[in-house]
Amino acid sequence: MEQGKKKKRKKVARQSVKTGMSPGYMAFVGEQKVDRVRIDIIHYDENSCRELTDVSPEQCRQAVAQPGVSWINVSGIHDTALIETLGKAFDFHVLTLADIVNTDQRLKVEEFKNYIFIVMKMLSCNDSNSELNIEHVSLILGQNYVISFQETFGDVFDGLRDRIRSSKGRIRTMKADYLAYALMDAVVDNYFIAAERIGDRLEIIDDRILSDPRQEDMRAIHLLKLDILNMRKAAWPLREEISTLSKYEGQDIKTSETAVYWRDLYDHTIQIIDMVENFREILGGIHDTYLSSLSNRMNEIMKMLTIMATVFIPLTFIAGVYGMNFEYMPELKWHYSYFVVLGVMFLITVGMLAYFRRKKWI
Amino acid sequence: MEQGKKKKRKKVARQSVKTGMSPGYMAFVGEQKVDRVRIDIIHYDENSCRELTDVSPEQCRQAVAQPGVSWINVSGIHDTALIETLGKAFDFHVLTLADIVNTDQRLKVEEFKNYIFIVMKMLSCNDSNSELNIEHVSLILGQNYVISFQETFGDVFDGLRDRIRSSKGRIRTMKADYLAYALMDAVVDNYFIAAERIGDRLEIIDDRILSDPRQEDMRAIHLLKLDILNMRKAAWPLREEISTLSKYEGQDIKTSETAVYWRDLYDHTIQIIDMVENFREILGGIHDTYLSSLSNRMNEIMKMLTIMATVFIPLTFIAGVYGMNFEYMPELKWHYSYFVVLGVMFLITVGMLAYFRRKKWI
Amino acid sequence: MEQGKKKKRKKVARQSVKTGMSPGYMAFVGEQKVDRVRIDIIHYDENSCRELTDVSPEQCRQAVAQPGVSWINVSGIHDTALIETLGKAFDFHVLTLADIVNTDQRLKVEEFKNYIFIVMKMLSCNDSNSELNIEHVSLILGQNYVISFQETFGDVFDGLRDRIRSSKGRIRTMKADYLAYALMDAVVDNYFIAAERIGDRLEIIDDRILSDPRQEDMRAIHLLKLDILNMRKAAWPLREEISTLSKYEGQDIKTSETAVYWRDLYDHTIQIIDMVENFREILGGIHDTYLSSLSNRMNEIMKMLTIMATVFIPLTFIAGVYGMNFEYMPELKWHYSYFVVLGVMFLITVGMLAYFRRKKWI
Amino acid sequence: MEQGKKKKRKKVARQSVKTGMSPGYMAFVGEQKVDRVRIDIIHYDENSCRELTDVSPEQCRQAVAQPGVSWINVSGIHDTALIETLGKAFDFHVLTLADIVNTDQRLKVEEFKNYIFIVMKMLSCNDSNSELNIEHVSLILGQNYVISFQETFGDVFDGLRDRIRSSKGRIRTMKADYLAYALMDAVVDNYFIAAERIGDRLEIIDDRILSDPRQEDMRAIHLLKLDILNMRKAAWPLREEISTLSKYEGQDIKTSETAVYWRDLYDHTIQIIDMVENFREILGGIHDTYLSSLSNRMNEIMKMLTIMATVFIPLTFIAGVYGMNFEYMPELKWHYSYFVVLGVMFLITVGMLAYFRRKKWI
Amino acid sequence: MEQGKKKKRKKVARQSVKTGMSPGYMAFVGEQKVDRVRIDIIHYDENSCRELTDVSPEQCRQAVAQPGVSWINVSGIHDTALIETLGKAFDFHVLTLADIVNTDQRLKVEEFKNYIFIVMKMLSCNDSNSELNIEHVSLILGQNYVISFQETFGDVFDGLRDRIRSSKGRIRTMKADYLAYALMDAVVDNYFIAAERIGDRLEIIDDRILSDPRQEDMRAIHLLKLDILNMRKAAWPLREEISTLSKYEGQDIKTSETAVYWRDLYDHTIQIIDMVENFREILGGIHDTYLSSLSNRMNEIMKMLTIMATVFIPLTFIAGVYGMNFEYMPELKWHYSYFVVLGVMFLITVGMLAYFRRKKWI
Secondary structure (H helix, E strand, O other): OHHHHHHHHHHHHHHHHHOOOOOOOOOOOOOOOOOOOEEEEEEEOOOOEEEEOOOOHHHHHHHHHOOOEEEEEEEOOOOHHHHHHHHHHHOOOHHHHHHHHOOOOOOEEEEOOOOEEEEEEEEEEOOOOOOEEEEEEEEEEOOOEEEEEEOOOOOOOHHHHHHHHOOOOOHHHOOHHHHHHHHHHHHHHHHHHHHHHHHHHHHHHHHHHHHOOOHHHHHHHHHHHHHHHHHHHHHHHHHHHHHHHHHOOOOOOOOHHHHHHHHHHHHHHHHHHHHHHHHHHHHHHHHHHHHHHHHHHHHHHHHHHHHHHHHHHHHHHHHHHOOOOOOOOHHHHOOOHHHHHHHHHHHHHHHHHHHHHHOOOO | OHHHHHHHHHHHHHHHHHOOOOOOOOOOOOOOOOOOOEEEEEEEOOOOEEEEOOOOHHHHHHHHHOOOEEEEEEEOOOOHHHHHHHHHHHOOOHHHHHHHHOOOOOOEEEEOOOOEEEEEEEEEEOOOOOOEEEEEEEEEEOOOEEEEEEOOOOOOOHHHHHHHHOOOOOHHHOOHHHHHHHHHHHHHHHHHHHHHHHHHHHHHHHHHHHHOOOHHHHHHHHHHHHHHHHHHHHHHHHHHHHHHHHHOOOOOOOOHHHHHHHHHHHHHHHHHHHHHHHHHHHHHHHHHHHHHHHHHHHHHHHHHHHHHHHHHHHHHHHHHHOOOOOOOOHHHHOOOHHHHHHHHHHHHHHHHHHHHHHOOOO | OHHHHHHHHHHHHHHHHHOOOOOOOOOOOOOOOOOOOEEEEEEEOOOOEEEEOOOOHHHHHHHHHOOOEEEEEEEOOOOHHHHHHHHHHHOOOHHHHHHHHOOOOOOEEEEOOOOEEEEEEEEEEOOOOOOEEEEEEEEEEOOOEEEEEEOOOOOOOHHHHHHHHOOOOOHHHOOHHHHHHHHHHHHHHHHHHHHHHHHHHHHHHHHHHHHOOOHHHHHHHHHHHHHHHHHHHHHHHHHHHHHHHHHOOOOOOOOHHHHHHHHHHHHHHHHHHHHHHHHHHHHHHHHHHHHHHHHHHHHHHHHHHHHHHHHHHHHHHHHHHOOOOOOOOHHHHOOOHHHHHHHHHHHHHHHHHHHHHHOOOO | OHHHHHHHHHHHHHHHHHOOOOOOOOOOOOOOOOOOOEEEEEEEOOOOEEEEOOOOHHHHHHHHHOOOEEEEEEEOOOOHHHHHHHHHHHOOOHHHHHHHHOOOOOOEEEEOOOOEEEEEEEEEEOOOOOOEEEEEEEEEEOOOEEEEEEOOOOOOOHHHHHHHHOOOOOHHHOOHHHHHHHHHHHHHHHHHHHHHHHHHHHHHHHHHHHHOOOHHHHHHHHHHHHHHHHHHHHHHHHHHHHHHHHHOOOOOOOOHHHHHHHHHHHHHHHHHHHHHHHHHHHHHHHHHHHHHHHHHHHHHHHHHHHHHHHHHHHHHHHHHHOOOOOOOOHHHHOOOHHHHHHHHHHHHHHHHHHHHHHOOOO | OHHHHHHHHHHHHHHHHHOOOOOOOOOOOOOOOOOOOEEEEEEEOOOOEEEEOOOOHHHHHHHHHOOOEEEEEEEOOOOHHHHHHHHHHHOOOHHHHHHHHOOOOOOEEEEOOOOEEEEEEEEEEOOOOOOEEEEEEEEEEOOOEEEEEEOOOOOOOHHHHHHHHOOOOOHHHOOHHHHHHHHHHHHHHHHHHHHHHHHHHHHHHHHHHHHOOOHHHHHHHHHHHHHHHHHHHHHHHHHHHHHHHHHOOOOOOOOHHHHHHHHHHHHHHHHHHHHHHHHHHHHHHHHHHHHHHHHHHHHHHHHHHHHHHHHHHHHHHHHHHOOOOOOOOHHHHOOOHHHHHHHHHHHHHHHHHHHHHHOOOO
């Protein structure tokens, strides 16, 4: 839990690093997650597929100069100098580079003369406590290449890599825009997995509150709510983003063949949004259940107290009366009065319990 | 209740099956509800009506080649191979086929060159616990045929089937678009029945909370709320869907004669939306009533306790005073002091009760 | 209260009667309120005014064939056969007729070639319990006639009838569209009366909650809320409806002279909407007052208990101490210790009360 | 408080006076605030300024016929006959006249051929209890005159009157539309004063709730909320109204020179709206503070009770044990057992108090 | 806290100063923060940079007449006479001047013939209690000059001043519109710092409520909420403002080279809005946690009371029974009955505690 709070806190704190700097200043505000930035290339066309690992920016430029589609994957974004070199080799705008390394940058699509710049968020769930992690992923789609920037060596694109190598599906026969689509599709598929994990957490907390609601649960509900909100904030702009992309009309970068795929991807984002909104409703219900179970507990406790008190208080009073030390108290002398009093006490008790039963308290 | 949660859970879990797959991968994510997919054809024109049961995709293609209107009903959608064969026979897009078998696909209308693809949801209520079931229904409207896909052998289209057979109403004199309208109308009519069932549950829970509110009711309210929300989520896009259809202008598929019927259907969906919104308001009121009845109960309990305690505590104190063992307590020697004390106790009791009555506590 | 619930229930239940029927099936889903449907005609022009009572559909057709304006009033809509005959005489669309008898049909304006069809709701308040009644009223505005359909022999149009007979105001000099306007104006005026009644109920419940809030009040608040919502649902579409009518441009049916009157009517509906929204705010305040008065009551009760208990518990303890039977308790022998103890008890009581007064509990 | 409710009530009740009347029927639905309607004229141009008091409608018509700008101020609107005469002299529409005397008419701008009709609301605060009063003010802006209608002899236009007399500012050099602007500006300035008063009430109630929250405060919060809502309802349409006016393009009535002033006035209304929205937020916070202070009070009370009860109940039990009359109770004979028991009791008390201190209850 | 309330109050009170004044009346409604208004000029082009301190309005006019870009910074806005002189020298509209000195003026962009007028708000946090301060900043962007108006000698533009002096970044090579952008960028950077401080306060209050929630926290939550709302009110119009500026098309004032920078600034404002909305969510969660922790505390207290009372009340009753003074009570004579009773009491206690443990109360 501490972890969760600290993460949120950091996000806020780092942004002020840029104060007073001139615009376009490349400030990496995230947490460094890899030791060294590594660049890999997969170059393919319908017939061949070639892979290069740990290449230099210059090699990237050369790869792109050849016919076929190049997918350049950059793992790690803390090395602003390297990314600047890469940017210069491909003639990217200085603000594009600043956005690539700024992990606080929100989702967006920007069209430049020679490329489309796409900022995405990768959702994943922490294995230990199932908290939502958000990773910054950028794509640059040029005429015959896609450059992807990840914060770390993620395995999210492995399935796609295999499909390219083995020439499964349509990918090898399509242009770079289909590659961009396939990369985004892989990211969106991860949203579903993250949503499943959140669904699991919802179920766990729901079960716990039904069986034994506790003070900490309020906090857990709140943390879950924040995660659902973060997911929501990653899902809604994604829809807009894909909508923008599907309407983009630059023919040399985006081919008409991919239109139906963008529409399909758009459908997926709507499905994610539906799921997230559903989570919110379910969580709202859990919250209500929690609050009303607090009230019910209080009712239970008070009922217990009231029953005990109202049964015994009159009895204790009667005992008190015959504990008085007056000289003249005729009942004290009678032989069976002790048993009569005990009998009266028993009747009072029975009466009270009957009364409570009629009131459905017991 | 367990049932309800499990169902929701499954929905979330299944989607991730598709992760890493290429788009258009046909994944049936629902629960298999029939043993074998069955295809039936009703072929009719103004004068004749012919029915074929359990046909092959090839027979479907042949039926459609003849003049008249063909209604092809597919019961069961888990057999992706069969549906793919059917799709190839009619030249449907691969993503259309994927949507037909994806029971998580939300409502939509898609126009293709030679057909309109319509995804709907059929609402029905579980007979045992009245929970809302949502079934995935797709329609493909071509120039002279309609293909309907259901998850199971539902009886929802039986009334329509009878009207075709007996040539009741206008149906035999109209084109395929009227058939599509009639199928959708049958689905929408089922919304009304589902709404009635939800109305029944609302009434039952309302009565129960008025007579004897319990902790479980909060949960029941929440489950009902989720069902109403699901109904709402099925109703709002339906309105949009029918609005889109009524504005569709492809003359060879949609004739102008059906315009007024689409408008009527649109009116029905608005009526359903009104009902659902009404349910939400009523449920909101039940929720408030429940919460305030919890508070009232607490007040009742506390009043009981307070009355008992405040009446008997002073009396017990008095008894305690005269139970003290001081040697010199003059009242103890007086002859009638016991009765005087009893009298004082009685007066205190009467005074207290009068005070409570004036405060309207009893 | 039972009444109220039953009414709402029925509304839901009846709609399913139409399931499986072909569209345009005329199903009367309301409650029959008159024994026999009666048709009356008032035929007037600038100089003359003629009234016919209990006429046949054929007589209606003849009346309309003559010059001047005809107002045909149909009281009772359960006789679907009669209304169908009337509809055929005037060549109305089959769906129009279905909407006239469907009391669940919501407000709408539909333009047909030769007439405008208007569905309205008449609001009135039950005299016994002030509950809101909603009656289904339809108007058909043709070139030189208006046909009005009411569920019962209402007196809402009596003022208008008098103005026609006595040639008061502009009505006799105007065309049929002014008559339609005047009829709608009469209906809208009734909204104000219904609003007044709701205002009365608000005031009564407000007073009651201030003086003595009870558990049933929550229910009354909820019922009132539903009535206000129903009124709202009748008012908002009315605004749209009148806006649509005032923009209608068919010159042969709607004359330009009435434009300013439609605008005035539109103003009235906005005023009603303002009132209804105001009611919602006031009711929200009453709800809050109710809930906080529950809390305050609890505080009162608990304060009472706490004061009694904290005053007497220490005193009882002291009495208990001197009621112990130890052989050696020196105080018991002292002559004035009884009075000293009583004094101490008195001082404790005074101290406690002073403490409570300082805490503003008493 | 009674006052407040009665005022709201009346507003609702009066509207039904018009039921059954023909449209344009002039019904004064407010409270008569002056004995006799008085009409005053200020006639001015760049060089001269002439004032006429208590004139007839005919004199108004004559004044307007002369060159220069005429400002005709009508104080009191209950005399419908006089206003009808005035309306005929200037050829105003009958519905305009009905709106002038209908104090329930909401804000609006209507353009007629020869004049613009503006309905405004003047806000002021009752001096005794600071409740918001809303007065009905109408303006008619013609080519060279402005007629203002007030419910009473208000002093809100006095500053403007002085500026005209003393030729301060631009007013004497401008046309009638500037005069209309200046009148509206004066009304809007009064909104700020009313807002200040509401701000005062907010502060007072805020202080009171912090020091000593009481049951009546809930009511006061609610009344304040209604006043803020009323202010809001007067402010939002005002913005629209001024926006409409600033877009009006009839050159003979509105000159282009005033454009920048309308924009400035528009800015003021936005500022008022900001203030009102701010009040709502602050009031929301006060409401939350009130509710949570109720809960805190309850906690305080319960803590008091619990501490007293849990400390003394065990002690009383011990005393009770040694008050039993068994023949064989060895402790009773021991010489120091009384003091030992007292010591034990003291230790229990100290232990309990330490426990409560550790729990931060005391 | 007192401070905070007083500030808000003042804001409301001052506005009424202008009532009755003619429009364009320059009323300084803020708090005077500097002794004397000071005007400084930085005049630069690609090659040179000249600074003048404490100049007269006339010197400003002369500086602007020279080629190159002039940045005129005015510190202090209470001296309306000086600002009027400056305004006349540059031919600014009278309403522009009124807006410069009106610290209540909200954010806006106004285009005049020869300049663009921009009103901004500078956010900063009080060092002692971290409360949000809002300062009024105006910019006037002319063809070759920018005039900035601050309430005090802020250090917010120091970084920019250094960049101009040392010719760092692009600033010396760009036109006046880039200077305006750079000034606004500096202001926006301060929003991030203010947001960080609010984030700190959120964290502090969150920690406090988790460890020990108190009555004052409700107030602190509310104050924080108001600050977040104020920040929000400063952030949303900022977005609009920058959007308006980036769409401005007057070529002589705004060059096309800055377009990408405006877009970047726009992105920043969206990021701020995201942060603020996030704060609201987090604060909402803190509020819920606070309320539920109140309920939990109450449960704790009541549990304590109930356990103590239900354990000891029966025991005290038993003791009371054997404290009765009846002559014939056989148990009293038996030799071991005292120990038997003590044993029974012990068993009852153990039973009760076991019951409570099973109920998970202890």
